[in-house]
Amino acid sequence: xxxxxxxxxxxxxxxxxxxxxxxxxxxxxxxxxxxxxxxxxxxxxxxxxxxxxxxxxxxxxxxxxxxxxxxxxxxxxxxxxxxxxxxxxxxxxxxxxxxxxxxxxxxxxxxxxxxxxxxxxxxxxxxxxxxxxxxxxxxxxxxxxxxxxxxxxxxxxxxxx
Numbered sequence: 001x002x003x004x005x006x007x008x009x010x011x012x013x014x015x016x017x018x019x020x021x022x023x024x025x026x027x028x029x030x031x032x033x034x035x036x037x038x039x040x041x042x043x044x045x046x047x048x049x050x051x052x053x054x055x056x057x058x059x060x061x062x063x064x065x066x067x068x069x070x071x072x073x074x075x076x077x078x079x080x081x082x083x084x085x086x087x088x089x090x091x092x093x094x095x096x097x098x099x100x101x102x103x104x105x106x107x108x109x110x111x112x113x114x115x116x117x118x119x120x121x122x123x124x125x126x127x128x129x130x131x132x133x134x135x136x137x138x139x140x141x142x143x144x145x146x147x148x149x150x151x152x153x154x155x156x157x158x159x160x161x
Contacts, residue, residue, distance in 0.1 A: 001139065002138065002147040002148065002151070003138055003147070005152070005154070006130070006131075006135060006151060006154065009155065009158065010130070010131065013049060013053065013127075016042075016045045016050070017120060017123050017124060018120075019038075019045075020042060020116045020123075021116070023035075023039070023042065023116055024116035024120070032099070032104060035099065036096070036099065036100055039095075039096040039112075040096065042092065042116075043093050046119075049158075050085065050089070050123070051085070051089060052157075053158050054085060054086070055082075056154050056158045057082070057154070058079050058082055059157070060150065060153060064138070065137065068138060068141045078126065078134075081122060081126045084122060085119065088115050088118055088122070091111075092115050092119070095108060095112050095115060
């Protein structure tokens with residue numbers, strides 16, 4: 001399958017995406033120290049892995065999908081997902097710093113839960129859209145040598161960050 005490298009990358013990212021939900025689910029039962037460590041790990045994952053993955057897709061994958069579909073706007077909603085993922089990642093970072101400085105108020109707890117569940121849901125749906133809609137189109141319409149080159153370049157760009 002030509003698109004397997006991107007599917008594999010998603011599979012590699014998935015346990016970290018699941019951690020967003022797990023931290024939100026267990027927020028009430030974590031010590032402040034454990035919560036701080038979990039949030040720091042998530043923040044690192046977002047900044048060092050997920051955001052570079054999204055940036056590489058915007059730069060390299062989506063233009064090819066747009067060309068294959070005959071319109072550059074074909075992936076505009078996907079790029080908008082990336083903007084929202086970045087916004088929520090920034091909000092999570094801000095909340096983590098506030099918890100570190102001032103503790104976990106009820107308001108901060110609710111905001112953390114909202115941001116964590118929001119990121120979790122957005123990324124899960126985003127991956128599903130890519131894998132169920134865009135990747136089959138590439139499988140069908142992109143010549144094998146071009147697909148191989150695209151996914152090799154995409155993998156290199158994501159891991160270079």
